[in-house]
Amino acid sequence: MIERSYEKYFRRNRLPHLWCPGCGNGIAMKAIVQAIEGKDGWTQDNTIIVSGIGCSSRASGYMDFDTLHTAHGRAIPFATGIKLARPELNVVVITGDGDCTAIGGGHFIHGCRRNIDLTVVLFNNNIYGMTGGQASPMTPIGKRATTAPYGSVDRVFDACNLAQAAGATYVARSTAFHVQHLVKMIREGLDNKGFSFIEALVQCPTAYGRRNKLGDPAEMMAWMRDNAMMKAAWDKLPEEKRPEGKFPIGLFYQSEAIDYDTAYDHVIDIAGGR
């Protein structure tokens, strides 16, 4: 066998990873390294992976770049610091649904607002997996969690709409089933100069699927296959004809805006008397 070229981006002595059998985080992590591999000039020395706390955020420990495993919800502030101090570095943030939209909700929207040149990949497993299956802001209504034994009644955050409304300049969604599509969405996010947000739906068979009788990991991925609709097809349907329970994937929003590093360069110029 020819060794796969992306393997060099893993800390192979750390594998197998600690994620549960069938966890989708492994698929999303591979998608990130494949997207980075396709970028000219992005090397292990000038690319930084920053993550928060949670199952998803363990990914930084398995990736052979300069990595930072930070405080809960605070990955984006740490990444902002790196990007301001060393704008030439490429910074990718890995976060989870609870980490990004609950504990780090404020940091997330302000990262979007500033349009700082980061690529944020949110692994959405619909639950707090590591701590034992508490409901997160992205647990669908009616789904069970340890803190919602009769089904969650909380309305759900749509992280993509949130990012777009807060000012992110690239917003996309994909799933662990649509691997090549996910790689493409992340790759285009890396290309975007400004705040790029990619929501990757991943299956959590242990804390979420088992409690909600969603079947084995393969059945959860088959659900993604059957319920995800490409954005183009979704847009063609009038709103009342959009099937219940289905959701769109693809590129939702892209725009041009001044990024935070460029804006801050003006401040440096003025303060320096230039």
Add this chain to the structure above:
Amino acid sequence: MKAEFTIKSERCKGCGICVAFCPKQILALDPLGKIYVADQEKCIGCGQCELRCPDYAIFVDRVKEAGAK
């Protein structure tokens, strides 16, 4: 035979994703929960198993069949 398999069994956790998504249904789990190729002759080398393996445990390399150009 259209493809060669490499299985890093120390990485396999037996989740069954590759078994379920193999279009020819040629993969199976052994009694210890590790993946093995049950019927390699039927493999079409599509690589669906490698694509979705969350543990990077299975690899498929297409091989040219004898006599093929």
